[in-house]
Amino acid sequence: MVSRSVIGFIGLGVMGKPMAKNLLEAGYPLVVHDIRHEPVRELVALGSKEASSAKQIAECSQVIITVLPDSPDMELVALGPGGILEGASEGKIYVDMSTIAPSVAVKVAKAMAAKGVRCLDAPVSGGDVGAQEGSLSIMVGGDEQLFNELLPLLRVMGTTIVFCGPSGSGQTVKACNQAQVALNLIGMSEALVLGAKAGVDPAVVLKVLSGGFAQSRVMDVRGPKIIKRIFEPGFRSKLHYKDLSIVCDTARDYGVSLPASALARELFGAMQAHGWGELDHSAVIRVIELLADAEVGAAED
Amino acid sequence: MVSRSVIGFIGLGVMGKPMAKNLLEAGYPLVVHDIRHEPVRELVALGSKEASSAKQIAECSQVIITVLPDSPDMELVALGPGGILEGASEGKIYVDMSTIAPSVAVKVAKAMAAKGVRCLDAPVSGGDVGAQEGSLSIMVGGDEQLFNELLPLLRVMGTTIVFCGPSGSGQTVKACNQAQVALNLIGMSEALVLGAKAGVDPAVVLKVLSGGFAQSRVMDVRGPKIIKRIFEPGFRSKLHYKDLSIVCDTARDYGVSLPASALARELFGAMQAHGWGELDHSAVIRVIELLADAEVGAAED
Numbered sequence: 056m057v058s059r060s061v062i063g064f065i066g067l068g069v070m071g072k073p074m075a076k077n078l079l080e081a082g083y084p085l086v087v088h089d090i091r092h093e094p095v096r097e098l099v100a101l102g103s104k105e106a107s108s109a110k111q112i113a114e115c116s117q118v119i120i121t122v123l124p125d126s127p128d129m130e131l132v133a134l135g136p137g138g139i140l141e142g143a144s145e146g147k148i149y150v151d152m153s154t155i156a157p158s159v160a161v162k163v164a165k166a167m168a169a170k171g172v173r174c175l176d177a178p179v180s181g182g183d184v185g186a187q188e189g190s191l192s193i194m195v196g197g198d199e200q201l202f203n204e205l206l207p208l209l210r211v212m213g214t215t216i217v218f219c220g221p222s223g224s225g226q227t228v229k230a231c232n233q234a235q236v237a238l239n240l241i242g243m244s245e246a247l248v249l250g251a252k253a254g255v256d257p258a259v260v261l262k263v264l265s266g267g268f269a270q271s272r273v274m275d276v277r278g279p280k281i282i283k284r285i286f287e288p289g290f291r292s293k294l295h296y297k298d299l300s301i302v303c304d305t306a307r308d309y310g311v312s313l314p315a316s317a318l319a320r321e322l323f324g325a326m327q328a329h330g331w332g333e334l335d336h337s338a339v340i341r342v343i344e345l346l347a348d349a350e351v352g353a354a355e356d
Numbered sequence: 357m358v359s360r361s362v363i364g365f366i367g368l369g370v371m372g373k374p375m376a377k378n379l380l381e382a383g384y385p386l387v388v389h390d391i392r393h394e395p396v397r398e399l400v401a402l403g404s405k406e407a408s409s410a411k412q413i414a415e416c417s418q419v420i421i422t423v424l425p426d427s428p429d430m431e432l433v434a435l436g437p438g439g440i441l442e443g444a445s446e447g448k449i450y451v452d453m454s455t456i457a458p459s460v461a462v463k464v465a466k467a468m469a470a471k472g473v474r475c476l477d478a479p480v481s482g483g484d485v486g487a488q489e490g491s492l493s494i495m496v497g498g499d500e501q502l503f504n505e506l507l508p509l510l511r512v513m514g515t516t517i518v519f520c521g522p523s524g525s526g527q528t529v530k531a532c533n534q535a536q537v538a539l540n541l542i543g544m545s546e547a548l549v550l551g552a553k554a555g556v557d558p559a560v561v562l563k564v565l566s567g568g569f570a571q572s573r574v575m576d577v578r579g580p581k582i583i584k585r586i587f588e589p590g591f592r593s594k595l596h597y598k599d600l601s602i603v604c605d606t607a608r609d610y611g612v613s614l615p616a617s618a619l620a621r622e623l624f625g626a627m628q629a630h631g632w633g634e635l636d637h638s639a640v641i642r643v644i645e646l647l648a649d650a651e652v653g654a655a656e657d
Contacts, residue, residue: 157554180568192568217564220556227554231547231561235570238546238616242539245614246532249603252610253458253528255521260532263518267481267493269536271572302550309553312647313546315539318619346613 061086062208063116065109065132065139066153067094070179071122073186074152074212079103081211088112109133113142118208119149125297126155133163145171150205152193152212154178154294156301157223157230158308160196164222173201176222178229179213182290190214194232196224230305233298237319237336239273244340247281251351257282277337282352286334286341293332296323362387363509364417366410366433366440367454368395371480372423374487375453375513380404382512389413410434414443419509420450426598427456434464446472451506453494453513455479455595457602458524458531459609461497465523474502477523479530480514483591491515495533497525531606534599538620538637540574545641548582552652558583578638583653587635587642594633597624 060083064075067089075098079085085103088111089095095105106112109132113119119139123129129151133139139149149172151160160176167174175197185191191213195202202218209216219228246269250260261278264270277289299320306313325342326332334341344350361384365376368390376399380386386404389412390396396406407413410433414420420440424430430452434440440450450473452461461477468475476498486492492514496503503519510517520529547570551561562579565571578590600621607614626643627633635642645651 192564194564215567217560219560219564223554224556224560227551227556228561228564231551231556232565232568232570234550235543235547235565235572235575238539238543239570239572241616242536242543245539245617246536249535249607249610249612249614249617250528250532252612253524253606255525255528255532259518259520259525260529263493263495263516263520263529264533264536266516267533268573268577269533269540271536271540271574272569273572274536276569305554306550309550310648311550311553311650313550313644314623314647315542315616315619316546316550318616322615343614346615347611349612 060117061115063088063106063112063119065089065112065120066122067091067098068122068124069183070186072097073183074122075103076101077189077211083208083211086112086115108137109139110137110142113139113147117147118205119143119147121151121153123153125153126159126301129153129155130159130163134166140166140170140172143167143170143172147172148201148205149173150175150177152177152179154229154298154301155226157226157305160226161223164197173198174222175201175205176225177209178225180229180232181213186212193217194219194225194228196220196226197222227305230298230302233295234302234313234316234319236273237295237299237323238315239271240277240337240339241319241322241343243271243274243278244343247340247351248343248347248349252347252349257351273337277335281337281340284352286338288333289335289337291332292323292326292334292336292338295336296320296327296332299323361418362416364389364407364413364420366390366413366421367423368392368399369423369425370484371487373398374484375423376404377402378490378512384509384512387413387416409438410440411438411443414440414448418448419506420444420448422452422454424454426454427460427602430454430456431460431464435467441467441471441473444468444471444473448473449502449506450474451476451478453478453480455530455599455602456527458527458606461527462524465498474499475523476502476506477526478510479526481530481533482514487513494518495520495526495529497521497527498523528606531599531603534596535603535614535617535620537574538596538600538624538640539616540572541578541638541640542620542623542644544572544575544579545644548641548652549644549648549650553648553650558652578636582638582641585653587639589634590636590638592633593624593627593635593637593639596637597621597628597633600624
């Protein structure tokens with residue numbers, strides 16, 4: 056049923072634009088909306104239609120997808136004036152693929168359900184490259200029947216697609232993921248700074264640690280780049296900082312105390328204080344270096 | 357030269373005893389010493405000689421190896437009354453394979469050098485199973501020429517043997533390793549507790565995280581056991597707590613500030629406060645559970 060439906064797509068940023076392009080290429084009739092004209096024009100040139108508001112998108116589409124920066128943006132577009140809820144009617148489907156707070160996902164799903172609109176929260180990981188290649192990981196919360204119904208659509212955008220549980224669960228698992236990645240990065244940063252300050256070649260530290268129980272994918276991918284002082288994203292630290300704020304807020308919502316994630320949030324906050332928001336999140340090592348007045352990988356001099 | 361030398365071995369604990377056995381089986385003439393009679397008797401029954409003190413070990417061996425619990429034990433056995441330094445003479449070799457503070461390793465190596473005794477610090481990882489199988493990872497600091505000379509001996513006990521730099525460097529890399537492992541464990545713990553409290557099946561959290569950028573070896577090995585509430589060591593938390601104290605002391609020695617490792621030390625300290633010192637270090641999740649008044653993997657009820 057869904058395969059021939061019109062898809063409405065809101066949010067054509069670094070992630071959303073390539074995801075929308077992939078849907079278009081896969082043959083889905085597309086209607087797009089964004090507050091910026093440029094990406095809308097680009098999609099229209101490729102065969103998409105455009106709409107002037109989120110409400111209009113909801114009126115003319117069977118499935119509405121949003122990819123927006125943060126919880127307030129998503130809530131406004133979904134429930135605000137001129138938003139999706141105003142235009143949507145019974146039987147329509149709303150899939151939010153932004154990374155937002157699980158509590159907001161649950162709130163929006165409830166409001167939509169009251170009007171007969173079924174929802175999935177489906178945040179992604181894999182970065183802009185994953186979005187372009189259609190190889191994203193997608194973590195999905197909501198009704199499992201609806202998940203199965205939408206799988207063909209999700210498979211256009213991602214390869215690893217996991218049903219996580221009821222509404223909000225996709226966002227919860229994404230939050231868990233972002234906490235774990237941050238702490239793996241900070242562990243590597245502290246190990247490399249300690250080693251460097253004690254006079255050990257960072258390449259040796261990395262070789263030993265990645266060959267044993269201390270290994271992590273973060274270390275495999277980012278460790279060698281850190282030593283070469285390459286901090287191009289990858290995943291921008293300002294987005295990971297936002298995600299860690301979601302982690303801490305969600306912990307509060309559910310009565311959980313996460314001392315290490317809270318510290319991680321503050322260390323990522325220090326990156327923003329220094330104007331390093333556009334650097335890769337692995338640049339958190341620069342915060343540890345600041346504290347220690349040291350630099351890893353500057354062994355040449 | 358070393359292959360026919362008498363090896364003196366001090367410290368026949370969980371790690372030391374199987375390491376000494378492997379040396380004996382490889383054909384090295386062995387003299388052992390321990391404050392406990394039982395393991396000495398066991399090694400003597402297998403063909404080892406015994407000595408009544410560290411000093412006597414040093415007098416009758418060409419290469420002296422120690423595997424002791426902590427920095428003060430090692431310093432006492434090496435430099436104290438009736439210790440190695442008293443019995444050692446020019447040309448002898450001392451290899452400490454305990455996990456101790458890098459600063460103590462450097463201090464002992466200096467004292468030994470003044471008497472013409474050459475030293476390596478060579479802490480291991482891989483646990484009692486690695487010790488039994490002779491498959492330990494060995495991180496070595498000291499003179500590289502001496503490292504190469506002793507490689508055949510070290511290969512009897514380990515498979516991954518890395519030269520890390522001058523005296524103390526082996527201990528430094530081990531400290532880096534222990535900080536990284538602790539933070540990977542804590543990250544996993546916070547992710548699982550957050551997910552569980554928000555109502556997501558921990559097996560789903562683990563599946564998504566281990567399949568993506570959040571993966572770590574710690575997660576692969578210990579994650580499934582945590583969900584089954586299996587906390588048998590593995591690596592006992594009291595030893596990791598000791599190692600994190602070394603990390604923090606070493607950070608201070610070298611003028612490094614490690615906020616996350618310091619937090620890790622305190623969370624591992626909480627395990628000791630609760631009498632969980634004999635549990636696997638992955639039981640740090642029980643501290644996060646305590647804070648959140650939650651339990652991961654109790655989804656059956």
